[in-house]
Amino acid sequence: MRNAVTALILGIALIIAAALLGSAYKYKYRSAQIVSVTGGAEVNFTSDLIVWTGSYSKKSMVLKEAYAQLKEDENKVRDYLTKQGINPKELVFSAVNIRKEFSNRYDENGRITGNEFTGYALTQTVKVQSKEIGKVEQVSRQVTELIQAGVEFNSAEPSYYYTKLADLKIDLLAKASADGRVRAETIAKNAGSKLGGLKSADMGIFQITGQYSNEEYTWGGTLNTSSREKTASITVKMEFALR
Structure with missing residues (x-):
């Protein structure tokens, strides 16, 4: 009788253990049903802001004279640029940089004896x-009049920027996310499953390069400022559950 009871208990225990193992395997199997995809999007756009700089210098043995000559050049530059149609409010003149210059003295043997x-x-x-890009581009290439004036x-070289970059990034991110979902749905359909909820999403780095250029992407993100016509791109890594 005791042996029969023991056998019955062992049998029940084995049944329970098998059920638990089966349930655990089923849960593990289901939790592993995830599809990982990378969505991407890119868009071409035209810069709407140009930044251009120029420099000029004067040299004299007397500081006061050099400063006066430089101020004359500043007035010439200001007059020239405004005559070319540049808005005076768009001109920013820097503080004057002053540098003392020296030359070495040598003896008959070519050794430095001082300066x-x-x-x-x-x-x-x-x-x-x-924002008048074409006008500033033309002025930046044609400064011979200033040179002729002494x-x-x-x-x-001008630098080019886009003032609506934040909006462009949001739109591009939405398109990359939509692209990722389409990819995941295609995989799920071909595997005979249905796409479940989003488990995780990681945004990549925005890359802004010149159109049709050979610029390489960088881990920190490329930001092209030398091209007026640019291409922005982004990737999004996504994980979806399958059901």
Whole structure:
């Protein structure tokens, strides 16, 4: 009798254990039903803001004279740019940079014996920030009039920006997320399953490159400022449950 009871208890225990194991396996199997995808989107856009800088300098043995000459150049630069149609409110002149310059003295054997003061070198920059991109581009390329007027003017390459970048990023992120869901739905359908809820989503880095350029993406995100026409792109890594 005792053996029969023991056998019965063992049998019940085995049944319960098997049920628990089956349930655990079923839960593990179900929890593993996840599909991982990467959605992406890109858009071409045109910059709407240009930033251009130029610099000019004067040198003299007397600081006061060098400063006066530089101020004359500032007036020439201001007059020239406004005559070219640049809004005076878009001109920003920097503080004057003053540098003492020296040259080495040598003996008959070519050894340095000291140095002597050669004058004060003063430099100033002007920055133009405007939405009239075409006009500023043209001015940046045509500064010969200033040079002919005696201004040692150096024109830098313009930089291009987009003032509605925040809105563009939100729109691009929405498109990348939609692309990820479509990919996940396609995978689920081909696997004979249905797509469940979103489990996780990780946004990638925004990359802004020049259109049709060979610029490489970077981990911190590429931000092109040298091209007027640009391409923005983003990826989103997503995980969905399957049911």
